Amino acid sequence: MNGKMFSPSQLRAGLMLKPATPGPANAHYTCTRLRVRRTRLLGREDYMRMLEMDIPQIARFIGEHGYAKEIHTLDSTRFDTDRLEVVLMQNLSEACQNVRELTSGPLRLLTEWYLHRWDIVNIMVILRGKRKGFSKERIADVIAPAGDIDAAAIRYLAEAPSEREVVDRLVLWQLYPIIAKEYAQAKGDVNLSALETRLYRQYYIDLLRKCETGIPGADLFAASVRLEIDLANFRNLIRIRTGTVPEDIREQMLIGGDIPLDEFQRLAGVDEKDAFLTFFRGTHLFPLLVDSYNALFPDAAKAKEEAEKFIAERWLERKRPLHEMERTVNRLRLSRLEQLSKRNPFSILPVLVYLERKKYEVFNIRAIIRGLEDGVPPEKIQQFLVI
Amino acid sequence: MQGSIQATRSELLAVKRRIIIAERGHRLLKMKRDVLILELIRIAKDARQTMLQLEKEYRTSLDTLAVAQMMEGSIGIAIVAFSVETVPELKPGTRNVMGMRLPVYSSTGVKKELANRGYSLISTSSVIDEAAEAFEGLTTLLIHAAELEAAVRILTAEITRLRRRVNALEFSVIPELYRIRDTITSQRDELEREELSRIFWMKKKRAGL
Numbered sequence: 210m211n212g213k214m215f216s217p218s219q220l221r222a223g224l225m226l227k228p229a230t231p232g233p234a235n236a237h238y239t240c241t242r243l244r245v246r247r248t249r250l251l252g253r254e255d256y257m258r259m260l261e262m263d264i265p266q267i268a269r270f271i272g273e274h275g276y277a278k279e280i281h282t283l284d285s286t287r288f289d290t291d292r293l294e295v296v297l298m299q300n301l302s303e304a305c306q307n308v309r310e311l312t313s314g315p316l317r318l319l320t321e322w323y324l325h326r327w328d329i330v331n332i333m334v335i336l337r338g339k340r341k342g343f344s345k346e347r348i349a350d351v352i353a354p355a356g357d358i359d360a361a362a363i364r365y366l367a368e369a370p371s372e373r374e375v376v377d378r379l380v381l382w383q384l385y386p387i388i389a390k391e392y393a394q395a396k397g398d399v400n401l402s403a404l405e406t407r408l409y410r411q412y413y414i415d416l417l418r419k420c421e422t423g424i425p426g427a428d429l430f431a432a433s434v435r436l437e438i439d440l441a442n443f444r445n446l447i448r449i450r451t452g453t454v455p456e457d458i459r460e461q462m463l464i465g466g467d468i469p470l471d472e473f474q475r476l477a478g479v480d481e482k483d484a485f486l487t488f489f490r491g492t493h494l495f496p497l498l499v500d501s502y503n504a505l506f507p508d509a510a511k512a513k514e515e516a517e518k519f520i521a522e523r524w525l526e527r528k529r530p531l532h533e534m535e536r537t538v539n540r541l542r543l544s545r546l547e548q549l550s551k552r553n554p555f556s557i558l559p560v561l562v563y564l565e566r567k568k569y570e571v572f573n574i575r576a577i578i579r580g581l582e583d584g585v586p587p588e589k590i591q592q593f594l595v596i
Numbered sequence: 597m598q599g600s601i602q603a604t605r606s607e608l609l610a611v612k613r614r615i616i617i618a619e620r621g622h623r624l625l626k627m628k629r630d631v632l633i634l635e636l637i638r639i640a641k642d643a644r645q646t647m648l649q650l651e652k653e654y655r656t657s658l659d660t661l662a663v664a665q666m667m668e669g670s671i672g673i674a675i676v677a678f679s680v681e682t683v684p685e686l687k688p689g690t691r692n693v694m695g696m697r698l699p700v701y702s703s704t705g706v707k708k709e710l711a712n713r714g715y716s717l718i719s720t721s722s723v724i725d726e727a728a729e730a731f732e733g734l735t736t737l738l739i740h741a742a743e744l745e746a747a748v749r750i751l752t753a754e755i756t757r758l759r760r761r762v763n764a765l766e767f768s769v770i771p772e773l774y775r776i777r778d779t780i781t782s783q784r785d786e787l788e789r790e791e792l793s794r795i796f797w798m799k800k801k802r803a804g805l
Contacts, residue, residue: 333716452710
């Protein structure tokens with residue numbers, strides 16, 4: 210640390226960490242508004258139409274479907290896809306901030322914590338950018354202020370002269386103790402990849418803890434988060450296995466899933482098909498992965514057996530997870546969460562479903578634009594859409 | 597050259613010595629040229645294979661990048677690019693082929709393990725690993741291709757130079773030396789005949805007296 214101190218008021222004046230507004234949550238009003246917004250998001254037919262268009266047509270189309278403000282900032286005579294992507298992320302950030310403002314009370318607390326993952330992304334970008342000596346403009350280009358730390362505060366952080374100064378300015382951030390500890394213990398440069406992993410681990414621990422506060426629907430959301438954690442751990446284990454497997458893989462795994470980390474550690478060394486399948490069949494990932502295989506290969510006659518064989522083969526051959534399958538898993542996970550939100554209409558779930566759907570709307574538009582630009586066939590692009 | 601030729605024995609010996617040296621040089625240069633041609637054929641074959649592979653890998657890398665851009669966007673890729681901590685290093689060296697110094701590039705830090713790429717597993721998907729691995733492979737291949745291309749260029753230039761020198765020796769220098777040798781020999785023969793004739797006439801003149 211460079212010793213420069215900032216008072217909390219200075220940091221708040223820097224527009225960082227707007228205080229949550231506790232109070233009675235008008236959950237009915239918020240959830241209804243967000244359900245209406247959810248219906249206004251682009252649907253399957255819209256994406257199918259977009260796959261038939263060229264990029265300026267897509268820009269015009271999305272301009273008529275909720276992206277008008279951002280599309281109008283672009284040069285209509287020459288569409289730069291990088292710029293288009295930046296404005297899409299701006300739209301997403303604005304939508305997230307809007308939802309944050311719309312919620313109040315306990316809903317807001319959980320929403321804020323959920324959006325907190327964007328802060329981790331942004332802070333890591335700033336830290337990495339500072340280490341590389343990138344300009345604040347270059348850093349600003351890749352930042353999406355969709356989290357708890359808003360755009361002005363992000364700018365304030367990006368203007369810091371050094372990496373350590375960024376850390377100093379984060380003193381009021383919820384995950385500051387993790388960063389402060391890493392920077393205090395580091396003799397040379399901090400390992401940013403390990404720091405990022407630690408931040409995410411703590412983020413998920415806190416998110417699950419926040420779900421225990423009795424907010425309606427939080428328990429269902431917690432189950433979805435635990436599934437997300439297990440899926441991420443399983444996916445990362447497969448990724449780790451493609452190279453040299455470290456002695457202890459638990460350091461790179463998220464905490465809080467239903468599958469204990471020791472099980473993943475044990476599984477890392479398993480090279481027999483039967484042992485792998487015994488483990489795999491016993492997890493709650495199995496039905497989801499079978500369903501995603503079925504969704505991806507609808508012609509498969511015996512989906513369960515073929516899915517088992519397919520996943521076991523990839524495991525034994527130490528191949529990477531199939532990207533299309535990763536997307537299909539997300540699609541299924543999200544549609545299940547949506548079903549739950551319909552059964553619990555006045556809970557946190559409609560808020561989170563809207564946020565997730567909005568995120569994937571932006572990701573889908575981005576996938577279509579990028580895919581068409583790179584000449585990827587529409588049928589293949591379709592496999593990467595989370596609809 | 598001809599104007600300065602002196603039909604002396606020492607000149608004849610000098611020309612003969614030059615012929616021996618020229619012929620020996622010609623033989624050596626021809627051998628060197630042949631060895632370099634063989635080396636060029638070998639490298640060119642390797643270079644061709646490498647170029648074909650490079651083209652294939654380049655297309656594959658672009659495909660993986662397209663998928664990565666679809667899934668993570670250029671912003672996601674830029675964030676991952678921000679994470680790269682160790683920059684690959686290229687160390688130029690040389691290897692000797694018949695006195696020719698051909699380039700050898702040894703690289704470090706091009707191909708990395710997942711843990712050394714600088715990004716966290718949690719915030720990225722496997723599509724990034726695939727794109728990173730594809731481009732690492734492409735870079736390694738590119739370095740090898742650069743090495744081979746530089747070797748081909750150097751060898752081609754050297755073979756052209758050698759061919760010119762061999763041809764010059766074979767069709768100009770050595771024939772010219774033989775011609776000089778023959779000229780000196782014939783001049784010396786002529787002088788010898790003149791001397792014999794002079795002695796004969798002198799003897800005859802004395803006998804007549």
